[in-house]
Structures are given as C-alpha cells and as structure tokens.
Amino acid sequence: MKYVDDFRGSRACLAMARRINAAAGDREYRIMEVCGTHTAAIRRFGIPSMLSGGIRLISGPGCPVCVTSDAYLRNAFRMAAQKNVTIATYPDMLRVPAGGESLQDLRARGADIRPVNSALEVLEIAGKLKDRMVVFLAVGFETTAPATGILAQRARQERIRNLKIYSAHKTIPAALLNLGKDKTLCLDGFLLPGHVSVVIGVHGYRQVMRSLRLPGVVTGFEPLDILSAIAAIVDAANHHKTILENGYGRVVREGGNVKARSLLREVFVSKDSLWRGLGLIPNSGLFLRKPYDSLDARRAFGLKEEGGRDARNGCLCAGVLTGKIEPSACRHFGRQCTPRKPLGPCMVSREGTCRAFFETS
Amino acid sequence: MTEYISLSHGSGGALTQKLIREIFAAAFDNAYLRKLDDASVVTLARGRYAMTTDSFVVDPIVFPGGDIGKLAVCGTVNDLASCAAEPGYLSASFVIEEGLSLDVLKSVVSSMAREARHQHVPIVTGDTKVVPRGKADKLFINTTGIGLVHKSLEAKMIRPGDRILINGPMAQHGLSVLAARQGFESEEALKSDCKSLWAIVKLLLQEHVDVRFMRDPTRGGVSAAANEIAQSSGFSLALIENKIPITASCKSFCEILGLEPLDIANEGKMLFIIGEKDALRALRILKAVPSCRRASVIGEVLPERRAKVYLKTVAGGSRVLGMPVTEALPRIC
Numbered sequence: 001m002k003y004v005d006d007f008r009g010s011r012a013c014l015a016m017a018r019r020i021n022a023a024a025g026d027r028e029y030r031i032m033e034v035c036g037t038h039t040a041a042i043r044r045f046g047i048p049s050m051l052s053g054g055i056r057l058i059s060g061p062g063c064p065v066c067v068t069s070d071a072y073l074r075n076a077f078r079m080a081a082q083k084n085v086t087i088a089t090y091p092d093m094l095r096v097p098a099g100g101e102s103l104q105d106l107r108a109r110g111a112d113i114r115p116v117n118s119a120l121e122v123l124e125i126a127g128k129l130k131d132r133m134v135v136f137l138a139v140g141f142e143t144t145a146p147a148t149g150i151l152a153q154r155a156r157q158e159r160i161r162n163l164k165i166y167s168a169h170k171t172i173p174a175a176l177l178n179l180g181k182d183k184t185l186c187l188d189g190f191l192l193p194g195h196v197s198v199v200i201g202v203h204g205y206r207q208v209m210r211s212l213r214l215p216g217v218v219t220g221f222e223p224l225d226i227l228s229a230i231a232a233i234v235d236a237a238n239h240h241k242t243i244l245e246n247g248y249g250r251v252v253r254e255g256g257n258v259k260a261r262s263l264l265r266e267v268f269v270s271k272d273s274l275w276r277g278l279g280l281i282p283n284s285g286l287f288l289r290k291p292y293d294s295l296d297a298r299r300a301f302g303l304k305e306e307g308g309r310d311a312r313n314g315c316l317c318a319g320v321l322t323g324k325i326e327p328s329a330c331r332h333f334g335r336q337c338t339p340r341k342p343l344g345p346c347m348v349s350r351e352g353t354c355r356a357f358f359e360t361s
Numbered sequence: 362m363t364e365y366i367s368l369s370h371g372s373g374g375a376l377t378q379k380l381i382r383e384i385f386a387a388a389f390d391n392a393y394l395r396k397l398d399d400a401s402v403v404t405l406a407r408g409r410y411a412m413t414t415d416s417f418v419v420d421p422i423v424f425p426g427g428d429i430g431k432l433a434v435c436g437t438v439n440d441l442a443s444c445a446a447e448p449g450y451l452s453a454s455f456v457i458e459e460g461l462s463l464d465v466l467k468s469v470v471s472s473m474a475r476e477a478r479h480q481h482v483p484i485v486t487g488d489t490k491v492v493p494r495g496k497a498d499k500l501f502i503n504t505t506g507i508g509l510v511h512k513s514l515e516a517k518m519i520r521p522g523d524r525i526l527i528n529g530p531m532a533q534h535g536l537s538v539l540a541a542r543q544g545f546e547s548e549e550a551l552k553s554d555c556k557s558l559w560a561i562v563k564l565l566l567q568e569h570v571d572v573r574f575m576r577d578p579t580r581g582g583v584s585a586a587a588n589e590i591a592q593s594s595g596f597s598l599a600l601i602e603n604k605i606p607i608t609a610s611c612k613s614f615c616e617i618l619g620l621e622p623l624d625i626a627n628e629g630k631m632l633f634i635i636g637e638k639d640a641l642r643a644l645r646i647l648k649a650v651p652s653c654r655r656a657s658v659i660g661e662v663l664p665e666r667r668a669k670v671y672l673k674t675v676a677g678g679s680r681v682l683g684m685p686v687t688e689a690l691p692r693i694c
Contacts, residue, residue: 004616010603010677017677044621046678223676339686350619359683 007222016227017050023234028054035193036063036351043360045223058323063351064140065092069274072168073098075303080111088122089137091115092349119147126163135297138167142199145169146260149267152292166297172196173208174284180212189215189233194248201256202246209244220248277321315344327354364463371491388474393485401485411446414505420692424541426553430473435557437506442559443575446508448482456501459494480557516593518573521664524640526633528653530606535625550610556629570643571636581685584623586632587670588684597669600660624685626693
C-alpha cells in the first residue's frame with residue numbers, strides 16, 4: 001500500500017491545497033477532468049471541500065458508458081432480442097437506459113446477457129455456447145481497447161465463428177480537442193487521464209495540447225496526485241504558459257505502452273464516432289480494420305447507421321458531459337433519476353458524474 | 362459412499378424423519394426439540410421481548426471464517442443484540458436443494474449447533490423442505506429469534522455530542538465471501554468477522570455504560586448503518602475515515618477491486634452510540650475483549666438536524682457519505 005498511503009496523507013494534501021488556494025487568489029479557474037476515475041476520486045476524497053470556491057473542477061466525458069450513444073444501445077438491444085444471440089459486456093453497460101429500457105430489463109425478460117470483467121472471458125463464453133452467436137459490446141477508451149484487440153486477434157487465430165465484436169471504443173485526445181475548442185467552457189486546463197496515459201503516453205496528447213494552447217497534466221488517482229496537478233495548472237494559467245506535464249511518472253511513460261499502441265494500430269482504424277452529449281467527433285472512434293472486420297457485428301447483423309438524437313426524456317446528460325452544468329441543475333437529478341433507477345447513463349456507473357455527485361453531496 | 366439429499370428427504374415420510382432425528386435433532390439436541398412436537402412450548406419471564414427473523418442465502422455456503430450455519434445464528438443473535446435483547450430461543454428453517462451432499466449439510470448444521478450452544482441459545486423448533494435441483498441454490502436457512510430486552514433503546518435517545526463506536530475492523534465479511542466466490546487465493550488473510558455480539562453488548566450494559574442506540578452494519582456496511590441512524594434520529598453524524606479500523610489486507614483488496622470498504626457488509630460488528638461522557642470508558646471496556654482490540658471511536662453526533670452523514674476523508678477533505686444505492690455484492694448473507 002506504499003504507493004497509496006504516501007499519496008493520501010492529510011498533512012501533505014492539506015499543505016498542497018493551501019498552496020493552490022494562495023496561488024489562486026480571487027481568480028476563477030475552470031479545470032476539467034476527463035476520466036471517470038478522477039471524478040470518483042475527487043468526490044471520494046472530498047477534494048472540492050479543500051479548495052477555495054474559485055477553483056471549479058468540471059467533470060467532462062470520462063466514463064465510458066456515459067458517452068455511449070442511444071443509437072448504439074438500441075442496436076445492442078436489437079441484437080439481444082434475437083433468439084440465438086448472447087450478449088457479453090462490462091457490468092455497468094447492463095444498467096444504461098435508452099428509450100426507457102436497458103440490457104438488464106431485456107435479461108429479466110429472458111435475453112442471454114452476460115456481464116464480463118475482461119474481454120478475454122468472451123472467448124470462454126463463445127467456446128461454451130457453440131450454437132449461439134456471442135456479441136461483445138466493446139466499450140471504453142484506450143484503456144479497454146487493447147483487450148478488445150487481443151480478443152480480435154485470438155478469435156481470428158482460433159477461427160472462432162460464433163463471436164462478433166460491436167466496437168464503441170473511443171479515443172480521448174479527439175474529445176479533448178473538441179472540448180478545448182468550446183469557447184463557452186472557457187477551460188484553464190485539463191487533468192489528463194492516468195489510465196489512458198499508460199497506453200498512449202504523454203506523447204499521445206502532444207499534438208492536441210499544442211493546438212489548444214492549454215495546460216494539461218497527466219494525473220494519478222490519489223488525492224495528492226490530483227492536488228499537485230491542480231497546482232501545476234493554476235501556476236501555468238497564472239503565467240499564461242502552455243504546459244504538458246507527466247504528474248504520474250511512477251506509472252506513465254512518455255511513449256506509453258508501445259506494445260498496446262501497436263496492437264491498437266493493427267486491429268483498429270479511426271473513424272468519426274458519435275458521443276452522447278458531444279455529438280459526432282471526427283476520428284474519435286476505433287473500428288475494426290481489415291482483416292479483423294470479419295468479426296464486426298455491424299457487418300454480421302447489418303446494423304443501421306448510428307445516427308439520431310439522444311435522450312429525449314428531458315435528461316440533461318449533454319450539458320453534464322460537457323461540463324456546462326452540474327448534475328443538480330437537471331430537474332430529474334435525485335428525483336426520477338437515481339442510481340437505482342437511472343434515467344440517463346451518467347447516473348449508472350460509479351464513475352458517472354451524476355452518480356458521483358449523488359453519492360457524495 | 363457420499364450420500365446426497367434427495368426429494369424423498371422432504372416428503373414427510375421415513376427419510377424426512379431420519380433426516381430430522383439424525384442430523385437436526387441430534388446436533389441441536391435440547392429438551393424442547395427432543396419431543397419432536399409440531400410446536401415447542403416455552404416459558405418467558407416477565408418483561409419486554411424483541412423478536413426478529415432473517416433468511417440466509419449466502420453464496421458460497423462455506424467461506425473463510427464461517428459458513429451459512431454459523432451466520433444464520435450470529436445474524437439473528439446480533440439483530441436481537443442491537444435491540445439490547447438477550448437471545449432466548451431460536452427457530453431454524455432449511456430449504457435444501459436436491460443433490461446437496463449430506464456431509465456438507467452435517468457440517469453446516471454442526472457449526473450452527475456449536476454457535477448456538479456457545480451463545481447459550483437453544484434452537485427449539487425447525488422445518489425442512491427439499492426442492493428439486495436448480496430450484497434453489499444448495500441451502501437457504503431462515504432463523505427467527507426472541508429475546509428479553511435488557512434496556513430500551515430508541516433512536517430518539519440520541520443526543521448531539523454522543524460518540525459513535527465500532528468494535529473492530531470493517532468490511533471483513535463481505536470481502537471474505539467475495540474472495541471465496543471468486544476463488545482468490547489470499548482467503549486466509551480475508552476472514553469473515555462472523556461473530557455473535559450479545560456477549561459484548563451485555564458487557565457494556567452490565568457496566569452501566571450510557572448506550573443510547575446500536576445498529577449492526579451488515580448489508581450496506583457502515584455507510585448504510587450510519588445513514589439509518591442519522592435518519593431515525595434526525596441528527597447529522599460526522600465520521601472520521603482515519604479512525605474507522607480496517608485490516609491491511611482488506612484495504613488492499615478494496616483498492617485493487619475499486620470497492621468502497623465503508624459500503625461492505627460486516628457480520629460481527631456493531632455501531633454503538635454512546636453518551637459523550639461514557640465514550641472512553643466504553644472504548645476501554647471493548648478493547649479489553651480480545652476480539653475487539655481494534656475498537657475505535659469513529660465519530661460523533663452533530664447538533665445539526667439534517668439527518669446527513671459527513672465523512673472527514675483520509676486526505677483531509679470532507680464529503681457526504683451517502684446511503685449505498687446499489688447492491689455491489691449480492692447474496693452476501
């Protein structure tokens with residue numbers, strides 16, 4: 001627990017918070033985190049309570065299930081409803097609602113839906129259910145995409161015919177570009193996601209951050225990591241400096257994980273992708289490239305284009321995901337929409353902004 | 362040859378009789394059961410009684426530190442203890458899946474008998490049903506308990522300034538069941554805290570400690586129990602994360618799996634609300650008990666009437682500790 005306790009002690013954390021508050025003075029700073037684990041850690045450790053009111057920590061689109069579009073889910077529901085289809089996906093996906101339904105509801109009515117904690121478990125499921133088509137709903141950022149890559153490789157090598165992959169993998173730098181350019185957000189900097197950075201490295205952000213001219217710090221998940229990153233961003237903003245720092249050097253390397261990156265290049269191709277709340281972001285989605293596209297559920301099931309609008313139920317996910325409103329500004333928050341019965345995806349996962357707010361305030 | 366439970370064991374015929382006599386009545390043996398009547402007649406002294414019932418469906422039925430039998434006794438005894446009631450009599454009802462090995466049943470029943478004897482509480486009546494394979498999972502047990510109330514406790518007795526105590530490290534039960542279910546190897550380090558608590562409750566009452574209220578933090582863990590106390594008293598509570606004991610292995614396990622230990626079930630812990638002046642004396646009494654060496658004062662009742670629970674975090678910040686909203690680990694008890 002050394003790497004945990006060293007970065008969690010109240011003396012060091014409070015000293016860092018005092019430093020930030022002194023440097024910040026009366027100015028307002030708008031700092032966005034784009035990682036659900038950061039959102040959860042910030043709330044869990046009570047970091048906002050340690051900082052002066054001028055420092056606004058804004059939660060961006062960091063939770064994979066939160067940014068998955070309604071259209072993708074509706075396609076998933078359609079596949080799940082077929083008689084000989086088994087759906088495998090990460091547990092949080094089961095509870096994400098679209099059009100008043102969720103995979104969990106379909107399962108209660110008899111659909112075969114299996115939660116998995118690792119993409120490779122899907123191989124076992126497909127091996128056991130030879131007479132059924134197993135579809136893996138592959139969601140997540142650069143963190144979970146390599147595991148899907150390995151699954152695709154193994155499925156091809158082992159000539160597994162009853163396994164398809166429906167990829168909704170997304171890449172973070174493309175979203176950063178989109179958010180950083182949004183003038184209504186007036187961001188002063190980004191806390192860059194530690195887990196994604198393990199894969200893409202600090203290098204993965206260089207181009208985007210250069211064009212945005214905003215400070216960004218690769219940040220770990222302990223309170224002292226987060227506070228140190230905030231301190232660096234406040235300093236940089238005060239001096240009008242653009243910085244790209246690695247504040248999570250004990251885990252993240254400049255070039256990231258070379259093997260995982262080359263795997264992503266081999267298996268996936270970047271195309272435009274629909275994000276809930278953010279709309280279509282150019283080159284932000286990872287889709288199976290040749291020859292792995294024979295595994296693509298889009299092709300096997302003739303899935304329609306994922307267009308169309310999200311959430312017409314009054315859920316303000318879009319504003320929450322882009323950090324324009326706090327969850328409490330949504331009239332459904334804590335009333336019709338609770339973690340037990342989420343109306344929108346941000347209330348589903350522990351990493352979702354609405355759920356993190358609901359549980360800690 | 363291994364023997365298994367068959368549907369005939371639940372038929373009410375000869376095999377049922379054999380099962381009851383040889384396994385249940387033999388293990389739980391007492392004057393009430395020996396009669397094998399339809400109901401047991403008991404005598405109760407004058408006073409107020411607490412009565413509680415609980416069904417146990419834990420999966421797996423055997424886990425490090427206990428099994429479903431021990432749990433079925435401790436769970437009900439602890440529910441009585443949290444009302445300051447001395448467990449007097451228990452009932453035990455079994456729903457058994459066809460195909461359960463008789464040896465497993467015997468071992469569960471004997472651990473149940475051991476715990477009941479240890480707590481001096483007779484199991485005076487019971488029932489057995491067998492359901493076809495697949496219609497239940499191995500073994501479900503229901504226990505009901507009745508006990509004489511030694512001190513009337515109510516949430517409205519809670520006052521601002523009262524201290525909140527816990528009798529040892531949290532989250533052990535939930536994590537041990539999870540580890541056993543997933544087949545993790547560090548099982549020894551993650552032992553369930555499954556334990557009957559009447560003995561320590563009695564100790565505090567005998568020493569005339571100013572106990573205002575008690576709640577055992579089972580499902581939903583310390584978070585749920587603290588929120589229930591806040592809601593039923595109307596006062597807000599302040600807890601200090603650093604003061605809430607947790608073992609190093611539980612802490613690491615939670616970190617690795619991203620679990621919140623405050624939300625995880627306990628089966629041998631009690632949250633005591635104690636009058637401010639008596640808090641340190643209560644702590645000394647608890648600490649003198651070997652199983653409660655890590656007892657701790659973990660917070661206090663605030664004057665504010667908002668029924669919230671605030672947590673001062675390890676990092677020095679503060680936040681609201683909400684009621685856990687979803688079942689992170691189903692079938693934990």
